[in-house]
Amino acid sequence: MRHNKTGRRLGRKPDHRQHMMRNMVTSFFECEKITTTDTRAKELRKVVDKMITLGKRGDLHARRQALQVIRDRKVVGKLFEMIAPRYTDRPGGYTRIIRLANRQGDNAPMAIIELVEEEFSPKPKKAAPAPAAAAVPAAEEPAEEVAAAAEETEAVEEPAEEVAEEASEEKKSED
Secondary structure (H helix, E strand, O other), X not given: OOOOOOOOOOXXXXXXXXXXXXXXXXXXXXXXXXXXXXXXXXXXXXXXXXXXXXXXXXXXXHHHXXXXXXXXXXXXXXXXXXXXXXXXOOOOXXXXXXXXXXXXXXXXXXXXXXXXXXXXXXXXXXXXXXXXXXXXXXXXXXXXXHHHHHHHHHHHHHHHHHHHHHHHHHHHHHO
16 A cells, blocks of 8 residues: 555656656756646646745755755756746745647647746735634524513613612602
């Protein structure tokens, strides 16, 4: 069983898969867009997002970590100086996968993976989530019942207060 073994095998041994991903990441950052199979694009997205996050950090240790994956110094320089600064405000999701038609020879599903270029605008926070809003009307009904009961008790208490006031006035007049 493959419990706790994430990632796709892509029909290759681990060393071959690692070298293939390194080559694809290098090519991706050189061209900023590549065409590959759908499953390879999904695996490549994980590595690319990690490299851009390292580029956003920008320190020497992050650069050395990126050089462990991307062996070309020029590409790492491009990543740190040109690509990563574009995504300083974006909290993730730096790539887009666009599906294409199947490849003609073996009918493999193809895709284009590219960097996202539009500006990031954070969505406004909602005031209250929907489940809490559904619970509020249920809570309001008992509150209305309590308010109605309080009005009934006030109606009963008002004559008692009036009686007490009359009694106090009578005592004052007797004195």
